[in-house]
Amino acid sequence: MSKKKDELRQRDTIDNTKEAPLTTNQGLPMSEDEFSLKAGERGPTLMEDFHLREKITHFDHERIPERVVHARGFGVHGEFELYESLEKYTKAKFLTEPGKKTPVFTRFSTVAGNRGSMDIPRDVRGFATKFYTDEGNYDLVANNMPVFFMQDAIKFPDMVHAVKPEPHNEIPQAASAHNTFWDWVATNTESAHMVMWLMSDRALPRSYSMMEGFGVNTFRLVNAEGKSHFVKFHWKPLEGTHSVLWDEAQLINGKNIDFNRQTIWENIENGHPAEFELGLQVIPEEDEFEMDFDILDPTKLWPEEDVPVQIVGKLSLNQNVDNYFAETEQVAFHPGHVVPGIDFSNDPLLQGRLFSYTDTQLIRLGGPNFHQIPINRPICPFSNNQRDGYHQSYIHKGGTAHHKNHMNNNQPEPLSPEKGGYEHYNEKVEGRKVRARSDSFKDHFSQAKMFLNSLSDPEKQHLYDAFSFELGKCDMEIRNLVLKELINKIDRDLAEYVADQTGAELPAENEESTYGKSSPALSMMNTDFLLKTRTVGVIVTPDVTEDTLDETRSKLEDKGLQVKFISDKMHKIGNTVLDETFDTVHSVLFDSMIVITGESELPAPAIEQLEIAYKHKKAIGFGGNVSFDKLSFSDGEKGVSNIETDLDIFLDDVKHHRVWDR
Structure with a gap:
């Protein structure tokens, strides 16, 4: 499979390092590329200069809309090797054949900042991987934090609007330390757990190869017998999980804005691939309600001490891109890109993601044919009746583009599940149409407290100082609101510290969570x-x-x-x-x-x-x-x-x- 991917990639590559004439886009060799066509050496430029017009026109249209989130990224090629068969959980071929190597493309990213922002803001990191399997492309669209800000995707636009630069003055860039973000957090307390991660050292990774990855949402694995298991995906870095200090991050951003990107680029060029192991947390469907939280709630993690992570394979990222725009910028991920044996749960955040990712590519990549861009193209054969549209790059041969058809012997023909056709899990669903949240989603503070309980003393101090810094950048009204509605309901000591550091009003009543559990896996002191x-x-x-x-x-x-x-x-x-x-x-x-x-x-x-x-x-x-x-x-x-x-x-x-x- 890797060989096939390399062959396809080579076919779509123009090697500008080789000797070749300079031509127009139409293939016409040009004798001059430094002077426009003029009437005399000092005369007016002539409109008939097609070369000038072509260069300027192309230049004027070289930019495409950047991603609304995850705009600043770094992409790298590699391969995934399976350690052991997972056929008891899934029928996905790339997860059932031990030793099988699947080519991949991974894109790391920051979230809130624009393409030109710094590498180490206090922020979530994206960790999206496209598996080019022989059953089609599978995308594992992960982050370096296992939970998210909201439980329902309908709140996603509001959260992003809040964390982005404020609309009246476009300040600050790539930062959550401002009024609108903390106003949203305080009035949407389901974000409490995620905010604890954001204020921790996890938001300041030392390197992309030194951070974990989490699929965040709950998915399903379905085996050949049709049995379903709920699953969460993990990436475990073989270099361990490590971060920088906040003061250090600010200095790094001033000294080398590309620090994380340059580090991984140079390591790969020097023969040091970024390596991770794939881990799965699996819960049988019949045990869906056995935890003390709802396993479909994306603001909750599954403690590794309760649901162990099974290590099943290795990701080796070992080849830098040839062209940033063609590969890293144009790659399009989507959690709905699945293969037989991987399916969705009713996680309400996931359900919204299944719409958003495809929708955003239509404007960013110029139409419905973005899957034909080389970096997005499957390496297995694909055929359907989708036709035309902007940037159609294939010549579809034949007289039909409809299903069913008699004229073309009903080709292309759907495959039965037994022959590899995708079949959604046969889940029983019932209920009335409501706009509501399950009571099992309403505990917003227990796991936020568990995260704090799990930190070492240095990590805890860094988190205390991060809250103080962030709220210190907000108006007093917002500081008081966050202390009252969020921090005081997580931990009283934290509330007292932040109130003292920022001059905010400490709520009179102690409302802290009494949740006493901890999870040693959450501390970066327990890493490699x-x-x-x-x-x-x-x-x-x-x-x-x-x-x-x-x-x-x-x-x-x-x-x-x-x-x-x-x-x-x-x-x-x-x-x-x-x-x-x-x-x-x-x-x-x-x-x-x-x-x-x-x-x-x-x-x-x-x-x-x-x-x-x-x-x-x-x-x-x-x-x-x-x-x-x-x-x-x-x-x-x-x-x-x-x-x-x-x-x-x-x-x-x-x-x-x-x-x-x-």
Whole structure:
């Protein structure tokens, strides 16, 4: 299947790196591309210049509407390999043949900001994957948080309007710290659980390869016998789940707005694919009502301690795109793109998504034929009676375009389920038409409290500070409203802290949730810790020897670290040209820092960057004749190690992401 996808991709690729004449769109070779056609060298430009008109006209129409949400994205190709058959749950072929490899395309994204916004706002991240299966395309349209802001899709436009820049002044960009968002949250308290995730470190991923993915909605798996199981989908990163600090994120966004995108691009170019394992939480249909919440409620997660995640396969993202627009921008995902064996539940958010995704592509991609764009095209054969429309790229041969037909022997012909035709699950449905919500959806605060209960002390403090920052950007009326209607009903300590930090009014009555459960799986302290793809910035003074540079690079790269040498200039030390200067990079762009000096003193920019790295609790190593006289920390403190004598200690600190107890 991967070979077939590559062949189709090659067919649709124009290789501009090869020698070729410059032509018009009609294939006419041109002898000149720098001057328009004029009447004399200083005369008027002539309208008969078809080349000028074609270039300008095409340029004027190069932009398409950006996505309303998830506008800023990063796409990458890869493959999914199944570990074990899931035939007891589903008849989907790509999930029932162990060892089967299915080509995929994944798009990571931020949500609220526009295409030109920064990579690390406080925001949800999209994690959408298109599986090019031999039964058609299957899209798993996930986020890096397992729940959502609302229970019913009818509220989605209101939430997006609220979090987007405010309509009167188009401020702020890619930020939830403003009045309209928190007004919506306080008046729609079903968002309480999601807001806890948004205020947590999960909203600031260190890398796209270091965040989890969640299908959010409840789906069905249906096996060959027609038995149904409810399912939630998970992506588990093999590099662990890690984030940056809020202060760090703001500095990163100023130093490198493309930080997350550039990181994953460079890792893949250097042979380090982003790898995740697919996990499933499965509940038999007969156990639908056994939990203490409604499993169809998209503001609730299924605790992994109660419903274990079964790891079933591996996603390896290993090939960068050839063209951002053609692939990342034009890819179209839709949770309704399913294959036999995968079906929908009555999750009311999911039901609305099934309409919205197709509808939005019609305007964004210019009509109903967006499935013919190469990145969206199935690699299995497809045929139907849909015809014409904008950008129709196929020549349909034959005299019929209707079903049923006698003239063409009823072709294309529907297939029976036994032969692979899709059949919706035969669910019994009854009830009166109402605009209402089930009582089982009305608990808005228990899982919000469970999330808080599950955090480590550093994670909890970061969440407290995030609430304080966000509400500190709002008017006092909104601060008071959020404290009263939301925070005070989740946790009293949190309410007291935020009230004290923001000057808001603490509600007189303690209405906090008494829910006492926790879920260790929700804390990022209980994740995997690896050195893979970790980075270290090595500050050196000009009098460090080339042998020292070579030895340092060798022993760090041998352990898997990515090394950059930093100094005041990109000068040569021996034959080694230093990689960066204090102006071109900053310690916020690295996972750890090392400083090596000869007899020279550390320059002020080096001291500043080391102090910020220390503040952000990063591992710091030193070598040579480093003096700590002008630094606020010294040798022997936690996370400060001599790499010449204690390299293993330094590497262990780097592997564990941060020195939280410093």
